[in-house]
Amino acid sequence: MSVDRSSPMSSLISLVVPFYNEEESIDLFARTIMPVLAAIPGTEWEIVCVDDGSRDNTLQRLIALSERDSQFRIVELSRNFGKEAAMTAGLDAATGAAVIVIDADLQDPPELIPDMIDAWKNGAEVVLGRRLDRSSDSAAKRLTASWFYSLHNKLSKIKIPSNVGDFRLMDRCVVDALQRLPERQRFMKGLYAWVGFRTVTLDYVRAARHAGETKFSGLALWNFALEGLTSFSTLPIRAWTYLGTVGAICALFYGLFIVGRTLLLGNSVPGYASIFFAVTFFGSIQIVSIGMLGEYIGRIYMETKQRPIYLVRKVYGNIKR
Ligand code: UDP
Ligand code: MG
Numbered sequence: 001m002s003v004d005r006s007s008p009m010s011s012l013i014s015l016v017v018p019f020y021n022e023e024e025s026i027d028l029f030a031r032t033i034m035p036v037l038a039a040i041p042g043t044e045w046e047i048v049c050v051d052d053g054s055r056d057n058t059l060q061r062l063i064a065l066s067e068r069d070s071q072f073r074i075v076e077l078s079r080n081f082g083k084e085a086a087m088t089a090g091l092d093a094a095t096g097a098a099v100i101v102i103d104a105d106l107q108d109p110p111e112l113i114p115d116m117i118d119a120w121k122n123g124a125e126v127v128l129g130r131r132l133d134r135s136s137d138s139a140a141k142r143l144t145a146s147w148f149y150s151l152h153n154k155l156s157k158i159k160i161p162s163n164v165g166d167f168r169l170m171d172r173c174v175v176d177a178l179q180r181l182p183e184r185q186r187f188m189k190g191l192y193a194w195v196g197f198r199t200v201t202l203d204y205v206r207a208a209r210h211a212g213e214t215k216f217s218g219l220a221l222w223n224f225a226l227e228g229l230t231s232f233s234t235l236p237i238r239a240w241t242y243l244g245t246v247g248a249i250c251a252l253f254y255g256l257f258i259v260g261r262t263l264l265l266g267n268s269v270p271g272y273a274s275i276f277f278a279v280t281f282f283g284s285i286q287i288v289s290i291g292m293l294g295e296y297i298g299r300i301y302m303e304t305k306q307r308p309i310y311l312v313r314k315v316y317g318n319i320k321r
Contacts, residue, residue, distance in 0.1 A: 011097040012044045012118070016090030020052040021061065022104045024212045026061045029104055034069075036110045040117055046318070047072045049104075050090045053080030067316030074316040083215070084186040086309040087166060091175050093315070100169045105209045107136070108167035112204050124200035125174055126192075129167040134266050136208040141221070148225045155233040159202070160193045168192070184303055187224075187231045194232075215295050240289035247282065260318040303309050 015033070019026070037045045049066075051059045051074060061078055066072035075093050077086065087101055098120050102108050108129060116127040137145075149162040166188060170178075177195040216224070229236060258271075 012043070012046060012095065014094035014096030014099045015045060016050070016087060016094055016099055016101045017047065017104050018050045018052055018086035019054060019058050019091060019104045020080060020083070020086070020215055021054045021056050021058060023054070023057045023061055025106065026058065026065065027106050027166045029106060030065055031070075032106060033102075033110050036113055040114050043072050043091060043117060046094070046096060048093050048300075049074050050093075050308045052086035053077050062231045063316050070134045070318050072317050076316070077312045078311040078313045080300070081310045083166075084188045087188055088186055091101070091178060094175065097172050098169055099172075100177050101166050102158065103165075103167065105212060107207050107209055108165070109166050109204050112167075112202055113169075114239045115202055119200045119202065120171065122167055123198065124169075125171040125197040126199040127169040128161065128164045128199060130161070130201050130203050131163045131165065131206040132203045133205045136206050140218075143223065144225075151227075152228055152232070155229060155235045156190075158190060160189050160228075164189075165206075166203070171197070171294040173197070182251060183231070184305070184307060185227060185231060185299055185311055186309060187228045190232045207258045226295060234296070235302055237292055240292060243285070244289070247285070251278075251282075298320055 015037070017029070022029075037043070049062050049072060051062055059074070062072070062074045066074050073093065075089055077089060081089075091099060091245075093287070098117075100113060100116060102110070102113075116129075119127045145262055146162065149160060153159045153162075170192075174195060174197050177197070178191060181191055181194070183191075265292075
């Protein structure tokens with residue numbers, strides 16, 4: 001079924017932008033993005049800026065923007081909930097026929113937006129931006145990211161396209177589908193992949209951050225990767241069952257061998273070294289597998305509490321639409 005979205009009536013499109021301590025980026029962001037949006041024919045825009053509990057002047061600057069320009073709507077979260085929750089808040093607040101998610105630091109090129117809109121008008125339900133060149137990210141980040149994607153895609157049935165970030169256009173039907181996913185621990189890249197829909201990919205070169213610094217340190221990325229793996233695959237937890245079974249079978253045969261040898265040859269030199277090895281080796285495997293279980297149980301615990309994904313303190317700007 002082909003969809004024609006190029007009707008003469010102009011359609012409202014939402015831009016969703018998460019902001020966390022981005023006071024230095026805001027003015028440049030607005031100055032860069034507004035002319036790009038204004039130049040796209042047949043579109044009206046609302047810009048949903050989510051202030052994710054910033055501790056600097058981000059909120060004040062965003063409010064000032066919304067007072068100058070009615071296209072801006074500011075959703076202020078009650079504290080820092082993290083980028084995934086901030087994007088969810090933005091998607092929930094967006095009312096457009098399509099929604100584009102973009103970073104505040106202009107690492108995703110706004111120049112790609114007109115092409116995304118074209119692809120959408122030609123029937124795509126999801127338009128992904130794929131980073132061709134990530135030389136603006138550190139070598140360690142690129143390497144760990146590629147490890148993560150290949151491991152994730154081996155373990156999980158839901159494949160996440162590599163080098164695709166959160167920069168994307170989604171049709172209203174995709175946003176509605178995302179809103180039906182109830183999980184509290186939101187690994188958005190996995191959720192995006194899970195909902196599916198007709199997808200088109202556009203390539204771009206990822207720029208360096210224009211101002212401020214990255215909010216994702218090594219530890220934050222590690223937690224993010226664990227979140228992704230355990231949200232979309234139970235293989236890490238199941239693998240221990242097999243490993244444990246194989247270990248137990250080996251131990252059984254070894255036990256039989258020892259008994260046989262003692263009966264035939266009498267008690268030889270006590271195997272202190274092998275016992276010591278077995279105790280420490282299997283002991284540590286057990287601790288690792290308990291940790292693995294803990295990862296999942298922790299997640300079950302978080303989900304059962306059914307807490308909201310984010311809390312809004314206040315919405316500024318054009319609320320009624
Ligand atoms: N961000 C957010 N909440 C957070 C961390 C980041 O809303 O807790 C936003 C941030 O303001 C930016 C986007 O997420 O708009 C991407 O963050 P960043 O540039 O630090 O990530 P990187 O590009 O280094 O992966
Ligand atoms: Mg960035």
